[in-house]
Amino acid sequence: MIAPILPTYNRAPLTFTSGEGSWLVEADGRRFLDLGAGIAVNALGHAHPALVAALTGQANALWHVSNLYNIPAQQRLAEMLVDKTFADTVFFTNSGTESCELAVKMARKYWYDKGQPDRTGIITYSNSFHGRSSAGIAAAGSEKMTKGFGPLLPGFIHLEFGDLTATEAAMDDSVAAVLIEPIQGEGGIRSVSDDDLRALRALCDTHGVLLILDEVQCGMGRTGKLFAHEWAGVTPNIMMVAKGIGGGFPLGAVLATEDAASGMTAGTHGSTYGGNPLACAVGAKVMEIIADEVFLAEVGRKAGLFRQKLEGLVASHPEVFEEVRGAGLMLGLKCKVANSDLVKAGFDQGLLTVPAADNVIRLLPALNIPDADIGAAVDKLDAAARQF
Template sequence: MNSHVLPIYNRAPIAFERGEGSWAIATDGTRYLDLGAGIAVNALGHANPELVAALTEQAQRIWHVSNLYQIPEQEKLAELLVANTFADTAFITNSGTEAAELAIKMVRKYWSEQGDPERIEILTFEGAFHGRSTGAIAASGSEKMVQGFGPLMPGFRHLPWGDMAALEAAISQRTAAVMLEPVQGEGGIRPLPDADLRLIRELCDRTGALLVLDEVQSGMGRTGRLFAHEYAGIAPDIMMVAKGIGGGFPLGAVLATEKAASGMGAGTHGSTYGGNPLACAVGAKVMQIIAAPEFLAEVNRKAALLRQKLEGLVAAHPSVFESVRGQGLMLGLKCRVAPTEMVRAGYAEHVLTVAAADNTLRLLPPLIISDEEIAEAVVRLDRAAGRLDG
């Protein structure tokens, strides 16, 4: 079939027409156990009844008014985000990429308002993924993302991932910010040790640099805490949120302290769709569900069960897998084969996974996955790996 869609995706030959919890059902009726969740987006599963009800109720009232007016649903979501995090303020976006753009602007504007507009350098890390806008690819810096799109936004310096000595050597009183993912997603499910996060926070405090965390993929309960940085006992100055916050509805946010956001006055940023009533009604319901301590406790229990079973899978297929890594239900299987081979083998066994860099297969199931579905998922992964043994 000829498509009029811009051909920038290598799509699988599968189309889905509906979903139920942890299952995606293709147009031919085949049921796939979804361990990708739309790349960590469908945090509460497909067609979650509570989210459907929240969306339907709002859809019957009002969809869009623009930010020319007060939006009560946006106020409610911002209040929930501030109440459950370090932040004093929130700006609601449509996506993680938009959140990244605002975070970069917020850093630059902060230093400009401090009377130091030349303090623009932001330190980032190899393997990072912050989105695909021109600013976000400049921040990430990987060759595959930036090639052909120059000249890039200046002011970023890319350091080896996890190299704290390199960071200590690079950071100074001229550094505007340090920006990183506590757990790299696209980079291969690579968690930064808690001790390293604490050191980064200390270095930022020492030099005055702002700490910007990208929790687009690792946030919203994905690691067993509402946000991954909580394990280290630190707080950022600015944080990007998206993916799971909308449970499948396009939604993102930038959270910030009053100090970090002090340069962002009226007219410095805006969005036509950002914070619209539909998205915010869904996001508020997602927040109410995921932020509950009992919900996060269940995520951790299920994560331990899944990880235990995956360790057995790795032991059973040493020619296919090397190790398990990650936190909570943000797990990766480091592969000895190309992870795309495992993704394709999974299609044959009706299980959905996501490839990542560093030869890693991502497992990002809905946070509501059941124990029985976890067991079934590993059975299907076992059969898929069996297709690649030897």
């Protein structure tokens, strides 16, 4: 007999009832150090007092009116994002999947309005993850994502991750955009080098192709800059954002230049809940905290401390771990034992990590994780590794 909740997740046997900072409390009272942060969502940890105040303050005033009317919190958050990024305009969504849908529509509508309606191809890369909508799974293209869900949305050109030669060869008059994650999350914490990201931007410029960056997981301060592409000194035409922008409240966004967004006129897209007062009140407080240069510098310092300790952990357990991957506080441990077994061993130590492809476990702590909790996390990983 089917469960009341559709069984699409293989859930761990854990039920959390409360949380504070980087810690969660299980129904039986056990405390777990959370290095998953709801898959990079709880960027400021659990029950951050400033976010609680922002949410409850807005909840006591107004929850929802729809996008038929002006929403002050939405306007404020959009202005903050425009001020701090390459973007000229923002559309708010409820998730990264919805952001992918709009990014694809925006790129294709751009060329349609330029008089090139056949320019619909979007180059994507192996092991990518762009959500689980029809556009998202078609963009990823892997059998794991697409099997049984055909016919797939056409128009995606799948190339090997990091293959610039193949990317250049694929550039023709049918290509509308390139879509890529600066750091793959689900794909195993695989990074595009700064040099390659600059080369990709140059290729897009040479061929007049739009560059779409998926910063759903690697954005919002996770690498020590507000967005990961800033390390390479490049800017996209369109960018997908979600996860950390809401600090735990469902919120996403698509950021774009005025030119890239030129096809998206009144009636071309919409969202009933997107940019609602509750989400945007929380998102504005998240931006206020994370976009601060002092805060971002502290993320970088914590990341350096964490990585140093993790490199020592790998050296201590060469039969368990292969390498440390990633940037900032978006880190991965490439495992020699099954990553799923290591995640379960972490449960025994009161530690939460997130599995990914390529036999990697993801370490995605709150950006404000205390130094003491970083030390405790590595101690727990060490104890988990000793089980092997």
